Amino acid sequence: MIRDITIGQYYPAKSIVHRLDPRVKLVSTLLYLISLFLFKSISGYLIATIFLIAVIRVSRVPFSFIVRGLKPVIMLLMITVLFNLFLTRSGDVLFHAWIFTITEGGLVTAVYMAVRLVYLIIGSSLMTFTTTPNELTDGIEALLYPLNKVRVPVHEVAMMMSIALRFIPILLEETDKIMKAQIARGADFESGNMIQRAKSMIPILVPLFVSAFRRANDLAMAMEARCYRGGEGRTKMKPLRYKGRDRMAYLTMAAYVAMVVVIGRNVPLHVWIF
């Protein structure tokens, strides 16, 4: 039941996107997210869409799998769209009833906002679908390494992140197990009002916290037993090295950004009010 959450989950497949250096994927994702806010015309959106579809195809992650990752944020998306739709007042009035007014400006902002948000989520989840959490933290650690100079504990932060990520599936599984055990003892998590339902979570939360602390303790002990003492002087089993395909990916990304900015800002394309 809990296993169905896909956000931030790795999708194993054999594709060039999967094999790229995590640093490339991190930087590219960041650039893509920024690029979405650098243009205002339909031509820009077209290029961003084509690029996204191309990357999805190349990554071999099924489209249905990506769409499933959108489900948890639908509510947030709806709220943003509705607020933009009804509260932006600019241009001609398209629709008016009781206290609700939709203006041209409102519709345009709402649609653009929705598209941008969806692309933001798909873009960033594409990175997590094609990169294992370990690669991801390796990449972050390497990219943030210069911050060491200003005394930011980069290695420690990266280690904390990889441990946290590592524990997500473990704790989910644990939650599933505890839930089942309590259901087997007749616990009911669905019926009752808000307060009763919140109370019915106690039989899950208490054992979950106990087990999380127990695991943290065990892990700390195991790390110390293997002489872990922070990042200083620590080498990697698989150091990150750029290869030919990584350079190609950077070039492609640069070409995309240049195109989206130049065309998106200078080539006007108008359909109705957009």
Next chain:
Amino acid sequence: MSIKLEHLNYIYSQGTAYEKKALKDICLEIPHGEFVGIIGHTGSGKSTLIQHLNGLIRAASGELYYNGENIYQEGYSMKELRGEVGLVFQYPEHQLFEIDVMTDVCFGPKNQGLSREECQDRALEALRLVGLKEKYYKVSPFELSGGQKRRVAIAGVLAMRPKVLVLDEPTAGLDPRGRDDILDQIAYLHKESDLTVILVSHSMEDIARYADRLIVMNKGTVMYNDTPKKVFEHYRELEAVGLAAPQVTYIMHDLAGRGLKVRTDVTTVSEAADEIMRVVSQYK
């Protein structure tokens, strides 16, 4: 009064890249009052199978009948089923959460909608059955030792007065003494209160000593379903799937191979001792 499984299939993470068939076309019948052992390699589908028995997971296809009633039919009360079929998970002590032992054991009966007094009565009875000393009843469950916690957790299920008790490796991680105590207690319950017991275990010795019937699971299918004596005759096939017969089976086969005319179908140490004595005394 029985549990009957017909062509049961179950698939994990259906429709994703991680899809895995966990159970394939399982047909079984477990009559009332039997002591059944389930054994199998890690990942053979034992735990998945037993979670079907009280409706915690629903089969992808196939039917499951409890006392002749299909539990997947509309309107069947899963809550009642869970009161009838008590399930003790692996490491059940990880589910304890209440402020003291007594309250924790009361959790099950309370969920069944019983009165405060009745809950207390049942909890006392269950705690007595698992042999926990009275001085611990008002102690926080987190202060107990591993073996004591396990007893409390098993009592938590027994307090619901199930007719069928399913235990998933109830002795994992316990010392030999704690293991024997708990298994003896379960065997006693089986005899005294006519409880159907389904015991999942990795230990052939334990199963041989207690179970009337042994189900061997392999890769999501039922490989053998017979009395332990009959199943252990296939000890070579068991080895091929990463299992083994009890050690005495090997000793008896070895002795027979060296010319001592012993029966090879004994399964427990005391049976083997008797058998060897019988044969040796004939030589005198």
